[in-house]
Amino acid sequence: FSLPHPPLSQSLLVLFDEPSAYILFHTSIYIYLVTMEQAYMNEGTSVDKGENARLSSFVGAIAIADLVKTTLGPKGMDKILQSVSPDNHGIQVTNDGATILRSVYLDNAAAKVLVDIAKVQDDEVGDGTTSVAVLCGELLREAEQLVAQRIHPQTIAAGWRLARAQAQTALTASSQDHSLDPILFREDLLKIAQTTLSSKLLTHEKQYFAELAVDAVLRLQGSNNLEHIQLLKMPGGSIRDSYLEDGFLLKKSVGVGQPHRVENAKVLIANTSMDTDKIKIYGSRVKVESLSKVAEIEQAEKDKMRKKCEKIMNHGCNVFINRQLIYNFPESLFTEKGIMAIEHADFEGVERLAAVLGGEVVSTFDHPELVTMGECDIIEEVMIGEDKVIRFGGCKSGAACSIVLRGSSSLALDEAERSLHDALCILTATIKDPRIIYGGGCTEVLMAQAVDRAVEATPGKKALAMSAFARALRQLPAIVADNGGYDSAELVTQLRAAHAQGKSTYGLNMEVGCIGDMKEIGVMESYKSKLQVLLSASEAAEMILRVDDIVKCAPRQREQY
Numbered sequence: 001f002s003l004p005h006p007p008l009s010q011s012l013l014v015l016f017d018e019p020s021a022y023i024l025f026h027t028s029i030y031i032y033l034v035t036m037e038q039a040y041m042n043e044g045t046s047v048d049k050g051e052n053a054r055l056s057s058f059v060g061a062i063a064i065a066d067l068v069k070t071t072l073g074p075k076g077m078d079k080i081l082q083s084v085s086p087d088n089h090g091i092q093v094t095n096d097g098a099t100i101l102r103s104v105y106l107d108n109a110a111a112k113v114l115v116d117i118a119k120v121q122d123d124e125v126g127d128g129t130t131s132v133a134v135l136c137g138e139l140l141r142e143a144e145q146l147v148a149q150r151i152h153p154q155t156i157a158a159g160w161r162l163a164r165a166q167a168q169t170a171l172t173a174s175s176q177d178h179s180l181d182p183i184l185f186r187e188d189l190l191k192i193a194q195t196t197l198s199s200k201l202l203t204h205e206k207q208y209f210a211e212l213a214v215d216a217v218l219r220l221q222g223s224n225n226l227e228h229i230q231l232l233k234m235p236g237g238s239i240r241d242s243y244l245e246d247g248f249l250l251k252k253s254v255g256v257g258q259p260h261r262v263e264n265a266k267v268l269i270a271n272t273s274m275d276t277d278k279i280k281i282y283g284s285r286v287k288v289e290s291l292s293k294v295a296e297i298e299q300a301e302k303d304k305m306r307k308k309c310e311k312i313m314n315h316g317c318n319v320f321i322n323r324q325l326i327y328n329f330p331e332s333l334f335t336e337k338g339i340m341a342i343e344h345a346d347f348e349g350v351e352r353l354a355a356v357l358g359g360e361v362v363s364t365f366d367h368p369e370l371v372t373m374g375e376c377d378i379i380e381e382v383m384i385g386e387d388k389v390i391r392f393g394g395c396k397s398g399a400a401c402s403i404v405l406r407g408s409s410s411l412a413l414d415e416a417e418r419s420l421h422d423a424l425c426i427l428t429a430t431i432k433d434p435r436i437i438y439g440g441g442c443t444e445v446l447m448a449q450a451v452d453r454a455v456e457a458t459p460g461k462k463a464l465a466m467s468a469f470a471r472a473l474r475q476l477p478a479i480v481a482d483n484g485g486y487d488s489a490e491l492v493t494q495l496r497a498a499h500a501q502g503k504s505t506y507g508l509n510m511e512v513g514c515i516g517d518m519k520e521i522g523v524m525e526s527y528k529s530k531l532q533v534l535l536s537a538s539e540a541a542e543m544i545l546r547v548d549d550i551v552k553c554a555p556r557q558r559e560q561y
Helices: 008-015 019-039 050-069 097-103 109-124 129-148 153-174 182-197 201-218 291-313 328-336 347-357 410-432 442-455 462-483 488-500 527-545
Strands: 046-049 079-082 091-094 229-235 243-246 248-250 261-270 319-322 340-342 374-384 387-395 401-407 435-438 506-509 514-517 524-526 549-552
Touching: 050 097, 050 109, 050 129, 050 527, 079 097, 091 097, 091 410, 097 109, 097 129, 109 129, 109 527, 129 153, 129 462, 129 527, 153 435, 153 442, 153 462, 153 527, 182 201, 182 410, 182 524, 201 243, 201 401, 201 410, 229 248, 229 410, 248 347, 248 401, 261 347, 291 328, 328 340, 347 374, 347 387, 401 410, 410 524, 410 527, 435 442, 435 527, 442 462, 442 488, 442 506, 462 488, 462 506, 488 506, 488 514, 524 527
Parallel strands: 229 401, 261 319, 319 340
Antiparallel strands: 046 549, 079 091, 243 401, 248 387, 261 374, 374 387, 435 524, 506 514
């Protein structure tokens, strides 16, 4: 049979006088259609349709946004992440949005979209991971109310696109670029680093760590290769004891009897096996007539290793660094020649060393003329706290440096590393795109104001969606104020009034709980970070809004023979 043409309710009410009969008939049609649809699907496949699918998407995404909402802003709270794996009972204490979302196991498809945009934000810019998830959640919260008013999702999405264009225009117009003035640009970088660190564990020492981060990034001289900046965690002392070390630090030890200080070093970096001086008979069977035959086999192995070591020495190096182990016999050969040998430098350490020393990682040694060795002025063993590390000074790549983090516990060090890494990432992003904007909720209110002005000239239901977009933007400073224990409604209304009076640089002063001039306070953010938040959040919210079916497919069963 075929259904009557819409409007369905009017057509069916003509057929049925009693509302109960109409409801029964309507339910029967829905059950029939669902049954027919499932008849053509494999076992284990389920479909959520219409309002059920949309409600599931909205609830999942909003729940994830609410999970990280309380970590937003300089007064945000931390989360304890505890693993329930039987093999790993470790914990993390953090307020980093990407770390929190990456650690949560999710079964909701829309919630996974929010996790994905937070990861992209973290990879692309390094900061703003919480903001992007919260803004996406607030947009979906507004969309839920619009859908309840019978406004079509495509109409809402069209209105959001118009609002996003207006917000982006206002954001670009409010940005500033001081990259032509090195002194002023350095001040901007310091303020951006302090703003980023103000919501982290390092907030009480944000000025000191902002100086460390800016000095480290400016040493890169525009290359923006963070591989040249090493973060080394050394337990002990206090956070304030952290410092910036010129050169590169390797947490390894020098071989026995070898020099602990080498000047004008020629470094050969290798990834090769140096453990064949002992005969390996595990899993194999060797038949010999006497013990002298075993000795001959061992001597053959030693001769083979001696030839390999001679090939290495023929390169003219005075420092040999290997990713793998160096056994006693080759180590003694290097000691005889006065060569410093460092073993078991892990893969990340070897790759980073090759980058900062200007050399390359080699595995064969037959052609010394084709090998590029690393160079540095001095290699020496130094003490940090109670640990010995090897310091590479005057590297061929002058951009190389190490930030030594000290702290009372491994949890504090891990969070300090994440905080400083976010600051380094946002600074490199700012050097690529040197435009800056004012923080403290200033730009969100500015963008919302631009969207509200455009609403007055927009006809139709799209205007309602644009107003919802502006309300979602204004929710960000409201959440920041709530997290600080302040009256968000009072502060946001004061902020709107200040912007209406032309005070476009005003934002929230979270130190005293009032509005203030962000230019005077020095609260600045990267333009690229805020733009990425705006675009990613709105696009993800639009993607979730357009969903009307959720199809869950069971994995294909393996055929049994």
